[in-house]
Amino acid sequence: MTTLTGAQLIVRLLERQGIRIVAGIPGGANLPLYDALGQSDRIRHVLARHEQGAGFIAQGMARATGTTAVFLATSGPGATNALTALADAKLDSVPIICITGQVPRAMIGTDAFQEVDTYGMSIPLTKHNFLVRSAADLLKIIPEAFRIAASGRPGPVLVDVPKDVQCETVSFETWPEPGSADHPPEFDAAAVARAAECINRAERPVLYLGGGVVYGGASDHAVRLAETALIPTTMTLMGLGAMPPDHPLSMGMLGMHAARFTNLALEECDVLIAAGARFDDRATGKVAEFCPNAKIVHIDIDHSELDKIKAAHVGIVGDVRAVLEQLLPQIRREPRPAWLERVEALRRTYPMDMPGIGDVRTPYGLIAETARCVDGAAIIATDVGQHQMWAAQAYPVRRPRQWLTSGGLGTMGFGLPAAIGAALACPGRAIVCFSGDGSLLMNIQELVTAVEENAHVKVIVMNNNSLGLVHQQQDLFYGKRIFASDYRVAVDFCAVARGFGMRTADLGATDDPAGLLAEALAAPGPCLIHAPIDVNEKVYPMVPPGAANRDMVAHKAVAG
């Protein structure tokens, strides 16, 4: 017979799940849990400086490794601060578990101090959530939370634990099995055969890979499918890394900031094979004009994604890797000279144009030089804005899980804490975070967390002293009326970082920015690298919001 408090039970169950690091912030309603956690010699606690930071640290761990990560917050403001990180994880299908403290059961519904309806607020933002009503229920709920977070299409789970449940003692005979992902669903072999037939008959196929391919460990299979049938391949922002960018069949990212040839090739395709992708509007542009002549083969683990945006001619609900495994032997080798030549002609005429790529003082040059300095094991995190899109276009992401970015929610402030999480989960690897001055300010307090943990994180602040992507949209689509996107005070980011105890390198204050960049990236531990960027730099090409993907605005030189 084992007798423990609810708080001790949570800690032991987390240990049994294999959790070794949790991020979080304590407060009144989760102090019993923190007291129990302090006694654990297996779990290391990482003290974040904001619960959103803790949530993104957990996301960084989960995104970099694929295993479920945990973070903690107290009731009330702790819980509300955690919500953005949960919403972000929901939209990008990241398995994290948030354990919040709640006021004691008897005080729920009395507007008690730091009481908010955490359960109610988190319903639309999580894959599932629990309000724990007794300590004994934890024996079921904690493993169940891990099972749900990791099964099928992964996602965030919240477990709200009233303070008195944390203190309640519970006795039990046997430990529950740790929760683990369900076996993926059986899928329809006949549908796979129909997909194979559709692909074998295609004249102008395109393979469209989303984050599901990365998460599903299906990148190798997807590349083999492309190579077997010689299918030009594009990736979503979340799918980057599924196929290396220098692969001859890679057309890079599609959609709003794709190379023009990629979007044009999609427009001409007759069969679109969508794998682990959900036809997000940033990828499709105006949906009615996306791949207008294509039959669609759609493979996804989440059946609600099939027929949601585009009707699938062949829809397969299943684990993308297992489906591709079954599909591959049914695929005929196809030389496809006309289509490949057509794609190459489009590529030559409408290539990805990256002006300044040879000059480290430009956005593309900085990103390319960074890639040259770090080894292939490096993990790249980004914030949200122009810098994110430049990095998506120019950074050679070669591996699944090498690229951590907030895709679905587009959350400024994601980058730094996610990078810290990746550093904690993957010690020994270099983590580079491309951030903007606006985004960094949204979770800048986590600089000190990086220092405290001596995380191997290099934050490259691409500083245009502006909300650059907003500035760009106002410049291009709102009659150049720049409003509320220019900062009036220029923050001295190096001084701020030093204030947090972090080393800095200012590429704007040296004659040899490339040398200083290399030096800063090579040194162990955290460092903030300040890179001034011209506020008028734009991310091109760009599909105006709401337009069809063919209608891209581009650099003057290649505007067509």
Place this chain on the structure above:
Amino acid sequence: MSIATDSAAVSALPRTVLELTVNNHPGVMSHVCGLFARRAYNVEGILCMPIGDGTCSRIWLLVNEDARLDQMIKQTGKLHDVRTVRRHPATHDVFVQLEAFFRE
């Protein structure tokens, strides 16, 4: 969302009755109603009662049949507290018999 059958303002759209079996706890109605609310899918009528020993409840929903109904049924099925979803024609007795209670 209306909380009762709205037989007076009958819309032109055909209707469907959905029968859900759900775990019975205080949050489950929020999960189901919240799903329809945040996807802007009107629920015309709703009924909920515990079944059997009370560990489960049955929820009956009367909804319009528009192009998104299949998507809504899939989304409903994804809720972890929802055990089964069945679809019936609008002529299903459950709401028809209730009409007497909803006359003005």
